[in-house]
Amino acid sequence: MTEKSSPCPCGSGKSYDQCCEPCLSGEHPATTAEALMRSRYTAYVVGDSKYLLATWHASTRPETLKLQESLKWQGLKIKSTTKGQQRDTSGTVEFVAVSKTDGRAHRLHENSRFSYEDSQWFYIDGGG
Numbered sequence: 854m855t856e857k858s859s860p861c862p863c864g865s866g867k868s869y870d871q872c873c874e875p876c877l878s879g880e881h882p883a884t885t886a887e888a889l890m891r892s893r894y895t896a897y898v899v900g901d902s903k904y905l906l907a908t909w910h911a912s913t914r915p916e917t918l919k920l921q922e923s924l925k926w927q928g929l930k931i932k933s934t935t936k937g938q939q940r941d942t943s944g945t946v947e948f949v950a951v952s953k954t955d956g957r958a959h960r961l962h963e964n965s966r967f968s969y970e971d972s973q974w975f976y977i978d979g980g981g
């Protein structure tokens with residue numbers, strides 16, 4: 854369990870309650886595509902599959918999501934973003950996320966696409 858005052862798992866340098874926690878708790882939706890990306894990474898870290906499904910675009914969302922418990926997330930690095938700011942309707946976030954399964958490290962490099970609809974950001978897919 855992540856304490857509210859501890860550093861946010863997304864690596865922003867902010868405390869959890871000043872960063873991703875308000876998004877995950879439903880207090881307010883992520884204001885930018887990058888903030889949504891960070892909050893979704895944090896949701897993977899804390900195992901919040903409900904939040905992941907709720908922020909997945911309806912066109913690409915899986916019916917259910919089973920998180921792999923043996924997988925431990927090690928860190929997130931945002932490499933670049935395009936658009937995805939307030940008043941944009943789309944954006945991309947390029948990131949590298951490092952995880953470990955049974956002692957083996959994996960590096961996920963994605964250029965995710967996001968869409969802003971109904972006053973909130975949604976994750977579409979990992980890009981092309």
Ligand SMILES: [Zn+2]
Nearest residue numbers: 861863872873
């Ligand atoms: Zn965060």
